[in-house]
Amino acid sequence: MSKTIQTIRGMHDVLPEHIGVWQHIETVVRQALDAYGYQEIRMPLVEKTELFKRSIGEVTDIVEKEMYTFEDRNGDSLTLRPEATASCVRACMENGLLRNQIQRLWYMGPMFRHERPQKGRYRQFHQIGVEAFGLDGPDIDAELIFMTARLWRELGLKDLRLEINSLGSSDARKQYREKLVEYFSAHKDKLDEDSQRRLTSNPLRILDSKNSNMQYLIKDAPQMQDHLDDDSRQHFEGLKAMLDNAGIVYEENPRLVRGLDYYNKTVFEWVTDRLGAQGTVCAGGRFDGLVEQLGGKPVPAAGFAMGIERLVALMEELSVDIPANDPHAYLVMVGEDGSQRGMQLAEELRSALPQLRLVTNCGGGSFKSQFKRADKSGAQVVLVLGEDELANNTIGVKDLRAGAEQETVAQSEIKDKLNQILFR
Ligand code: ATP
Ligand code: MG
Numbered sequence: 001m002s003k004t005i006q007t008i009r010g011m012h013d014v015l016p017e018h019i020g021v022w023q024h025i026e027t028v029v030r031q032a033l034d035a036y037g038y039q040e041i042r043m044p045l046v047e048k049t050e051l052f053k054r055s056i057g058e059v060t061d062i063v064e065k066e067m068y069t070f071e072d073r074n075g076d077s078l079t080l081r082p083e084a085t086a087s088c089v090r091a092c093m094e095n096g097l098l099r100n101q102i103q104r105l106w107y108m109g110p111m112f113r114h115e116r117p118q119k120g121r122y123r124q125f126h127q128i129g130v131e132a133f134g135l136d137g138p139d140i141d142a143e144l145i146f147m148t149a150r151l152w153r154e155l156g157l158k159d160l161r162l163e164i165n166s167l168g169s170s171d172a173r174k175q176y177r178e179k180l181v182e183y184f185s186a187h188k189d190k191l192d193e194d195s196q197r198r199l200t201s202n203p204l205r206i207l208d209s210k211n212s213n214m215q216y217l218i219k220d221a222p223q224m225q226d227h228l229d230d231d232s233r234q235h236f237e238g239l240k241a242m243l244d245n246a247g248i249v250y251e252e253n254p255r256l257v258r259g260l261d262y263y264n265k266t267v268f269e270w271v272t273d274r275l276g277a278q279g280t281v282c283a284g285g286r287f288d289g290l291v292e293q294l295g296g297k298p299v300p301a302a303g304f305a306m307g308i309e310r311l312v313a314l315m316e317e318l319s320v321d322i323p324a325n326d327p328h329a330y331l332v333m334v335g336e337d338g339s340q341r342g343m344q345l346a347e348e349l350r351s352a353l354p355q356l357r358l359v360t361n362c363g364g365g366s367f368k369s370q371f372k373r374a375d376k377s378g379a380q381v382v383l384v385l386g387e388d389e390l391a392n393n394t395i396g397v398k399d400l401r402a403g404a405e406q407e408t409v410a411q412s413e414i415k416d417k418l419n420q421i422l423f424r
Helices: 016-035 049-056 061-066 085-094 138-155 170-186 193-201 203-208 212-219 230-245 308-317 335-352 367-377 387-392 411-423
Strands: 046-048 068-071 077-080 103-112 124-133 160-166 250-252 264-272 280-286 301-307 329-333 358-360 381-385 394-399 407-410
Touching: 016 103, 016 124, 016 138, 016 308, 046 049, 046 085, 049 061, 049 077, 049 085, 085 103, 085 124, 085 301, 124 138, 124 308, 138 160, 138 230, 138 264, 138 280, 138 301, 160 230, 170 193, 170 203, 193 203, 203 212, 230 264, 264 301, 280 308, 301 308, 329 335, 329 367, 335 358, 335 381, 335 387, 335 411, 381 387, 381 411, 387 394, 394 411, 407 411
Parallel strands: 160 250, 329 358, 329 381
Antiparallel strands: 046 077, 068 077, 103 124, 124 301, 160 264, 264 280, 280 301, 381 394, 394 407
């Protein structure tokens, strides 16, 4: 026998025993986004490498060392998307969705980053992303945050805190950047290798460093708050007033800068302490310059993305109850005749009770082995078509949860009987 092949490091199968949580999150998110008037958009998983270089920024971790980039057979440089905001902007521009229009969009799917795999950090992971285009006020920032807060409530998630910051306009950031370079240059010997490099390429990212030896230095660094332009300050105040009004608790975190270059003004993260080091489950902000940066006319924009693996981990950590997806019923049927009648009856039941999850015992087997399978399936009710039942046009019904004796009912009444047991 040849050696079996395994998944790529940092990439995972989601097995049936875990799929319930995934589907529950997806369903709740879909309904919530729908309720706020957001529409789904689906983009390819692969884009031209240039798209990500131009949007995320050449001197970010993602573009410098995390992208899955390859040449296709034509020699074009392609990249598996590390995030989908850039793809979403590309898709909107290409299809004329941004011409004097407001767009509220969302997407869901896998992203790829060649990071060091650890708990909560994978090489293929999944995001639900939301982007709103054409609106420049703090109201849309607030809407996005309200929406996430509602999602946590509906999913039963707690222990999440909201951190917000403003990165100001690009001009204000330029001036602030100079102040930062001045400050960190004076302490250059205390910077780690990454930060020394960033000092010239991307000094704001030093604030984002997770190196504990540098935290005291970062704490005393000049703060963006003190260098905000009037417009950004007003915007930020407007957002905070709306959050206050809605009773949403937040912390201002002056060191929150986000890992991607395209953000301006509002940035925010939802963070939990329940998941160890990878505690950010959702992150976003404004990116008013991105459309222009990708060659379009300027369009204001804001959005966020949440990591589904981290949401799943938090649901499991908090032992949140999710709707069961075990079958309701399992149909045991004996012999060739039983199988003929059973398969037909099952189809009738599926038509009559669309919400019914019914598994039929394909492949035959003795009563005993079929009951074993029924038990293993997790079904609440076992339906039985044996010789007697076939002869009398009846069917056996055993409600395992009630622990009752098996009853016999007419086949014509089984629909009502199941309704009564399962859906009353
Ligand atoms: P982090 O600081 O954790 O690396 P990030 O700033 O790189 O996150 P974004 O690019 O903003 O993250 O992505 C938004 C969300 O997607 C994150 O908050 C996180 O929940 C999730 N995420 C990002 N990278 C990964 C990954 N490698 N594995 C699993 N989830 C991820
Ligand atoms: Mg990252």
